[in-house]
Amino acid sequence: MVDPGAVAPLPDVPRPGALPTRPSPPRAGAAAPRRALPGVTPAAVASAWGGAGRVMVDLGRLRGLVAAVRAAGEVLRSAVRSLVWALSLLGMPVVPAARLDRVGAALDAEATLLAGRVTRAEEADGLLPARTPHRWRAAAEASVRSGIGDLTARAAFGRGPTATADSTVAQAAGRAAARLLSRAADQDAATGAARARAHPDARSGRRLGIPAGAGRAAAGPARAAAEHSALDALSAAGDHADFIAGFFDELGPAGLASLLTALVGRPPLPLGHRPTPPTGLDPRRDVPVLGRAFAAYSRLRSLDDVWLGQFNTLGRTDRADVVLLRPLLGAGRLDPGLLDRLGRLAFGAGREPPGGTRGRSARVDTPPPAAASGGLRPLPPGPGRPGATELVAYQVALLDAITVTPSLVAHFAVRHLGELLGVASVGALGLPVRTGLSEQATTAWSRLIATAGSQSIRRADPAGSATFVTGLARAADTAGGSSLPPRLRTAFVPALHTYADEIYDTVTAVVPGQIAPAESVGPAGALRAVPATAWRALLREGLRGGAMAGLLGRDAAAFGTRLEEATAERTQGWNRTPAGLPASPRTLSYLRAVRAQAFFAEALGDAADAVVREHAEAGAEHRRQQAVLLDLLGTVATSIDLRNPAGTFEQLGVGVTVVEVEAMIRERYRDAPSAESRRILADLRAATAAIPRWSGAYEESARLLWRRRAGDPLRPVTVTEADGRRRAYTGDPRQDGYITGPATDFLDPTGVPRPAAAMTPAQRGAYLAWLESPAMVANNDRLPVLAGMAGGAEPAPVPPDRVLRPGG
Amino acid sequence: MMISDGASAGVASALAATRRARHEVAAALERVLAAGAGAWEGTAAELSAGRLRRLAAEALDVLDDAIQVCERAPGHPLGTLPQAPPTSRAIG
Numbered sequence: 001m002v003d004p005g006a007v008a009p010l011p012d013v014p015r016p017g018a019l020p021t022r023p024s025p026p027r028a029g030a031a032a033p034r035r036a037l038p039g040v041t042p043a044a045v046a047s048a049w050g051g052a053g054r055v056m057v058d059l060g061r062l063r064g065l066v067a068a069v070r071a072a073g074e075v076l077r078s079a080v081r082s083l084v085w086a087l088s089l090l091g092m093p094v095v096p097a098a099r100l101d102r103v104g105a106a107l108d109a110e111a112t113l114l115a116g117r118v119t120r121a122e123e124a125d126g127l128l129p130a131r132t133p134h135r136w137r138a139a140a141e142a143s144v145r146s147g148i149g150d151l152t153a154r155a156a157f158g159r160g161p162t163a164t165a166d167s168t169v170a171q172a173a174g175r176a177a178a179r180l181l182s183r184a185a186d187q188d189a190a191t192g193a194a195r196a197r198a199h200p201d202a203r204s205g206r207r208l209g210i211p212a213g214a215g216r217a218a219a220g221p222a223r224a225a226a227e228h229s230a231l232d233a234l235s236a237a238g239d240h241a242d243f244i245a246g247f248f249d250e251l252g253p254a255g256l257a258s259l260l261t262a263l264v265g266r267p268p269l270p271l272g273h274r275p276t277p278p279t280g281l282d283p284r285r286d287v288p289v290l291g292r293a294f295a296a297y298s299r300l301r302s303l304d305d306v307w308l309g310q311f312n313t314l315g316r317t318d319r320a321d322v323v324l325l326r327p328l329l330g331a332g333r334l335d336p337g338l339l340d341r342l343g344r345l346a347f348g349a350g351r352e353p354p355g356g357t358r359g360r361s362a363r364v365d366t367p368p369p370a371a372a373s374g375g376l377r378p379l380p381p382g383p384g385r386p387g388a389t390e391l392v393a394y395q396v397a398l399l400d401a402i403t404v405t406p407s408l409v410a411h412f413a414v415r416h417l418g419e420l421l422g423v424a425s426v427g428a429l430g431l432p433v434r435t436g437l438s439e440q441a442t443t444a445w446s447r448l449i450a451t452a453g454s455q456s457i458r459r460a461d462p463a464g465s466a467t468f469v470t471g472l473a474r475a476a477d478t479a480g481g482s483s484l485p486p487r488l489r490t491a492f493v494p495a496l497h498t499y500a501d502e503i504y505d506t507v508t509a510v511v512p513g514q515i516a517p518a519e520s521v522g523p524a525g526a527l528r529a530v531p532a533t534a535w536r537a538l539l540r541e542g543l544r545g546g547a548m549a550g551l552l553g554r555d556a557a558a559f560g561t562r563l564e565e566a567t568a569e570r571t572q573g574w575n576r577t578p579a580g581l582p583a584s585p586r587t588l589s590y591l592r593a594v595r596a597q598a599f600f601a602e603a604l605g606d607a608a609d610a611v612v613r614e615h616a617e618a619g620a621e622h623r624r625q626q627a628v629l630l631d632l633l634g635t636v637a638t639s640i641d642l643r644n645p646a647g648t649f650e651q652l653g654v655g656v657t658v659v660e661v662e663a664m665i666r667e668r669y670r671d672a673p674s675a676e677s678r679r680i681l682a683d684l685r686a687a688t689a690a691i692p693r694w695s696g697a698y699e700e701s702a703r704l705l706w707r708r709r710a711g712d713p714l715r716p717v718t719v720t721e722a723d724g725r726r727r728a729y730t731g732d733p734r735q736d737g738y739i740t741g742p743a744t745d746f747l748d749p750t751g752v753p754r755p756a757a758a759m760t761p762a763q764r765g766a767y768l769a770w771l772e773s774p775a776m777v778a779n780n781d782r783l784p785v786l787a788g789m790a791g792g793a794e795p796a797p798v799p800p801d802r803v804l805r806p807g808g
Numbered sequence: 809m810m811i812s813d814g815a816s817a818g819v820a821s822a823l824a825a826t827r828r829a830r831h832e833v834a835a836a837l838e839r840v841l842a843a844g845a846g847a848w849e850g851t852a853a854e855l856s857a858g859r860l861r862r863l864a865a866e867a868l869d870v871l872d873d874a875i876q877v878c879e880r881a882p883g884h885p886l887g888t889l890p891q892a893p894p895t896s897r898a899i900g
Binding site for chain 2: 056057058061062064065067068069071072075076078079082083085086087089090092096099100103104106107110113114117
């Protein structure tokens with residue numbers, strides 16, 4: 001504990017031992033900030049304020065632990081039920097079950113306690129990257145050792161009385177530390193060639209044939225000590241905003257580029273290898289420190305195109321040597337705006353989706369058009385410049401940084417989808433020349449696409465996520481059956497899983513098309529406007545990867561089960577209506593559940609066809625791949641019970657991961673016959689074809705009933721609503737409250753419903769609600785026939801479930 | 809397999825259910841211990857880990873005892889018991 005008042009506010013008051021020390025070169029320069037700088041105890045190192053002892057927390061893992069403890073509590077409760085049942089069966093006392101129940105309660109309590117820890121650490125951790133615990137750990141321990149933790153924390157969170165004074169001091173200290181670096185570079189230049197003075201850069205001598213680092217070698221110890229001190233100070237400052245702002249403001253983009261060049265080094269010169277000059281920089285220690293600080297800086301200041309234009313060691317104002325940033329990208333969470341700018345520099349502007357939501361999502365600002373069109377350019381690879389490998393490594397690091405930025409990832413992904421699918425499919429053709437994406441880039445893009453479609457992004461950025469999945473479906477539809485890398489196909493699975501309910505709701509609706517006001521307009525409403533064929537294409541591509549195919553099948557089954565359960569609950573007691581009705585109020589939901597599974601089965605058939613086509617004329621290796629994929633798809637097919645979603649859900653496993661699929665393909669040592677899988681898939685297709693396309697018949701029948709209402713009036717239905725009130729439905733859309741005004745009036749002047757395709761979303765929404773209303777369901781006398789056909793008395797022509805694991 | 813006696817069928821299914829429960833609980837607790845490794849450090853972390861270990865041990869004790877109770881129950885056809893069915897099926 002250090003009393004903030006006891007610390008002299010001058011940067012040059014020596015306080016030996018205040019900074020974390022390391023046993024190498026002596027410190028130089030009186031400007032070295034020697035006092036206990038208000039650096040930050042990484043807040044995830046949450047000393048439970050005022051609590052006993054410091055706690056090192058890895059947030060990600062701790063969250064995992066909370067989830068695991070919660071899950072264990074659930075399992076215990078289910079075990080308690082089993083135990084009660086078992087013991088009662090034997091006529092034994094159920095005391096052990098009660099004991100087990102107490103253990104479960106204790107586990108729950110522990111989970112709550114741990115969740116509290118997570119919350120506290122999160123509250124304290126505004127700035128830190130949660131995914132790089134090993135990187136902050138060293139700095140955190142150092143700052144704890146130096147005994148400045150308390151002061152640090154107070155200053156960092158603006159809670160202390162000395163916050164303002166601290167701010168000025170810290171900024172000055174940051175500037176001093178940066179000046180140390182530039183002074184080191186100046187000394188370097190002074191001992192080097194005189195001409196190099198204008199360019200404080202170790203490489204500037206190279207053009208003249210002077211060995212790089214020659215000057216540095218002469219200036220060695222002094223420079224090393226200065227660099228060492230500067231980075232030490234930055235490390236001790238941790239995430240202190242003012243220190244970081246001062247440091248990078250003083251350093252400037254060109255200074256940072258020089259520092260990174262020295263830190264990471266460039267490929268060897270044409271003149272050959274030379275011994276590395278002594279330096280105070282240690283990439284393993286300093287890159288994480290610098291990266292974390294730079295990430296914080298990127299959020300403090302807007303690093304715009306002007307800044308990026310100066311980010312090079314050539315003294316230019318229009319070239320961004322972005323590749324130099326690579327080591328920093330993984331060390332902290334960069335500002336989404338900067339990442340967006342870097343993404344545009346690296347991958348071009350891409351294509352904005354129609355009706356995109358730019359600006360709606362937080363903190364993604366569009367660069368000015370002038371800068372986007374010309375002016376700023378990345379430095380191309382060349383002699384003494386980063387090579388193609390380094391460029392790819394930078395792109396991968398950039399993609400990974402975007403992947404972990406929730407507010408950006410969906411926007412970025414949808415912008416580049418079209419190009420990505422195009423380029424990737426060219427690459428997957430296996431042409432003799434190197435085209436398309438490298439393997440690392442494909443994997444990085446796959447991670448990005450998978451993340452953009454995930455549940456967590458849907459929660460973090462609902463609009464962006466919906467735009468992404470809409471764009472993905474349309475892109476997959478446009479790309480047709482092109483040959484994409486399997487990993488990229490598998491990356492579609494999260495999106496399909498996340499939006500399963502919306503997808504199946506759309507494809508099983510009585511009338512297709514966008515509706516309002518269910519989700520109103522906007523990106524979420526645009527989901528409804530995606531045609532069923534696009535969803536089918538996306539599902540086909542997702543299934544073609546072979547991985548997690550079971551999961552997608554379970555989604556279809558789960559949708560049906562949930563729909564039927566919800567309808568059963570909503571229509572409870574409706575069957576008691578006197579003078580029985582021709583149709584059960586639950587028939588419609590049953591038909592929709594069956595349709596959801598049939599839709600999945602159709603896509604499964606499409607995927608199998610595509611696999612067969614793709615590999616038809618290929619060699620043995622491809623036949624092995626084909627056999628594995630067909631086996632996987634066939635395994636899913638055997639588990640589908642088209643007429644019973646709940647049964648499907650129980651029978652079907654989630655499937656294997658893409659890594660396992662690849663391993664299976666590698667391990668196949670012979671051509672396995674795929675005839676059995678093909679037969680199963682063909683059977684499923686036949687079974688699917690037997691299920692009628694009922695939605696057209698249903699709609700037609702409802703229109704007929706409405707047209708004949710004069711001669712043959714609809715029978716009113718009285719039901720008990722969920723709130724207990726009884727309500728009568730007459731079948732008249734006006735009387736039943738479906739048409740509330742001109743906006744929702746779907747009838748034409750003659751009183752006949754307009755064609756569904758010609759309706760506005762609001763009218764279509766009202767029309768759909770009317771079609772599904774109790775009176776229309778109850779009076780629709782074609783419904784029992786349709787349900788009978790879908791249910792089918794004959795046994796489903798799908799063979800009983802069997803496990804078709806390749807080689808098993 | 810033939811189970812002629814209603815009582816022994818009851819014992820068998822009770823035993824199977826208890827064994828399955830033990831298997832599932834053991835797996836869940838394994839996951840907890842695995843997740844706990846390296847998640848956090850400090851005195852509080854050690855205390856919490858100790859509590860979790862104790863709870864795990866107690867839960868498994870209770871279930872082991874219950875299995876023994878089932879095995880000792882009258883009507884238990886020793887040595888001919890069916891194994892508990894696998895809890896989950898790996899399927900592609």
